[in-house]
Amino acid sequence: MLATYRLKVRIQIKFYFDNRYYEKVGSQLKDITDELPFEIPDGWSWTRFTQIVSFDLGKTPDRHNKKYWDDGKYPWFAISDLQERATVNSTKEKISAAALRDKFAGELIPQGTLLMSFKLTVGKTSILGIDAVHNEAIISIFPIISEHEITRNFLLNALPVIVLCVKKREAVKGVTLNSSKLAAMFIPLPPLAEQQRIVSRVDELLAQIDIIEQNQADIDTLYEEFKKRTLTLAIQGKLVPQDPNDEPASVLLERIRAEKKAKLGKKYVDSYIYKGDDNCYYEKVKDSVKEISDEIPFDIPKSWRWIRVDNLFQHNTGKALNSSNTQGISHPYITTTNVYWGYFNLEHIKEMPFTEDEFLKCSIVPGDLLVCEGGDIGRAAIWENDISMCIQNHIHRLRAYYPVCTQFYYFAFFVYKSIGLIGGKGIGIQGVSSGALGKLIFPLPPLGEQERIVKQVEIILENLKDEG
Structure with a gap:
């Protein structure tokens, strides 16, 4: 079975009249203001990662067991197969039906699931374009509120930044983000409507950046062609x-x-x-x-x-x-x-x-x-x-x-x-x-x-x- 992390204890984070943030776990109240990485706008809330999602860790079938890798049928994602903030549809390796049965309980992660790397290359996010499984350096993320994939798309863009803050604050320095640190991550949570507006604006900006980068690439190509032509005429x-x-x-x-x-x-x-x-x-x-x-x-x-x-x-x-x-x-x-x-x-x-x-x-x-x-x-x-x-x-x-x-x-x-x-x-x-x-x-x-x-x-x- 996959290792699954879900909310087990009711946690509340509130902003009180003294301008401090407190976290209530059961009957205990703790001031967490100094733990929060940055200020958030009015109307937003701080929450822990596992209050808004559950996530599963993947596995790597035994490399020495040929029955797990021969006649590979099911896509098996590694970090190198992920593409930043994009939908991924192919893998370099596939596992067999035996590996899916023995190591993944016969279950594929469904198309549309949010993936994130949390070891080695940390914070790389992608959307699954096909049913597949993945290794232990990647987590599959399932928002509790999945309405129109709004929170999934928000996290696709926000998690790389949030994880970077965790790396700096926790001094992980990109080596490994373990599951407990991941579960306890603070997430700045806007209202759903604002999440959707943020995603739309990010998509617009990234499209503009793509156009700028393509234009610059075209300019560079034209410059090199013009340079070649100029020097050819010269000699x-x-x-x-x-x-x-x-x-x-x-x-x-x-x-x-x-x-x-x-x-x-x-x-x-x-x-x-x-x-x-x-x-x-x-x-x-x-x-x-x-x-x-x-x-x-x-x-x-x-x-x-x-x-x-x-x-x-x-x-x-x-x-x-x-x-x-x-x-x-x-x-x-x-x-x-x-x-x-x-x-x-x-x-x-x-x-x-x-x-x-x-x-x-x-x-x-x-x-x-x-x-x-x-x-x-x-x-x-x-x-x-x-x-x-x-x-x-x-x-x-x-x-x-x-x-x-x-x-x-x-x-x-x-x-x-x-x-x-x-x-x-x-x-x-x-x-x-x-x-x-x-x-x-x-x-x-x-x-x-x-x-x-x-x-x-x-x-x-x-x-x-x-x-x-």
Whole structure:
């Protein structure tokens, strides 16, 4: 049988001429004013929970007894099946006819019953949309006055707040609300007509909140779509007009090649992309030439060029975490969990030892573009903090051979990721290993245009936020 809690002793709570509340149990009278959690309007009354309802505790059939769970037929509610202040119609688990017979006396709780969690997650209320049973962390509640379900609906909305007061006052702190504390809960009880008005007003307000939340979700979606579209136009050369007075991208490309050669010395391999007289794209690597038109993702202005990441950035990953490697000096490091689109979360930073050579390879400075190798593949942010920091092996550090507008290439990573050129299919790549990263082809605008593009994007997105 279910454990049922009902009124056994006649209790009266009255408000006397001395502005104090008293509770009469049998012939005993007790001042309870200091126990009441808050003031209530004139016309309301304080009562104990079990003066206006009875409630039943559920059960969990023996998990080791297969006959209780095999061929499950009857819905069995756990807290995870409840939805706050909503009607619930399905469960993750069902019990067998044997379990219903042996543990619940063959009785299902009827559709329309009020449920509330009172262990672990305390005060979560739902209405049963189907006949069912539930576990011992949930109670089924039956108002003594059930006229038009008015009190049930009032308690559906009021109990989460009331239970919160009990948790604070009784110092239960969400661990467990036992049945005796539950039975003794003080309930502020309005007249039935006012209960109905309260429920109607709450329903109206919640509907308005749903509309506001949906509108905000729509706005957020529109903002992200507009941002994606803006950045796509930006990296395709369609956001700001080209200026014939800009130093050509071809000159910038020569500067980058020269700087890379100076830094790499004998390791340097000359390579670049150009457009032939036949309007096809070719890549020259040492003395060999190969057509790569199929690798070009979109059209760009005539004054722009294409460049591989390998030729634009010196890039490498960080150090792998290895508990047996204790050489070097301990330094803080970040990993993919710290990198988000456009910013870093530095709340949880760990340290590991880096040798001098490892520190030179893995340390980051303002202006470095960091790209995730794993997790959300290709997620990127520019490091702007003037603090000592290193990277773990699942992050790429990109540092330009020759000064470019790094923010423009952050935009490029964002767009490439969003349209499937990173971690996607077709001409995209399935992961961002160092080799795959280096082969990515990015547009190279004149430096002046890169800066104008970034400034224009910032203005557009800032104005959009202000309007939102």
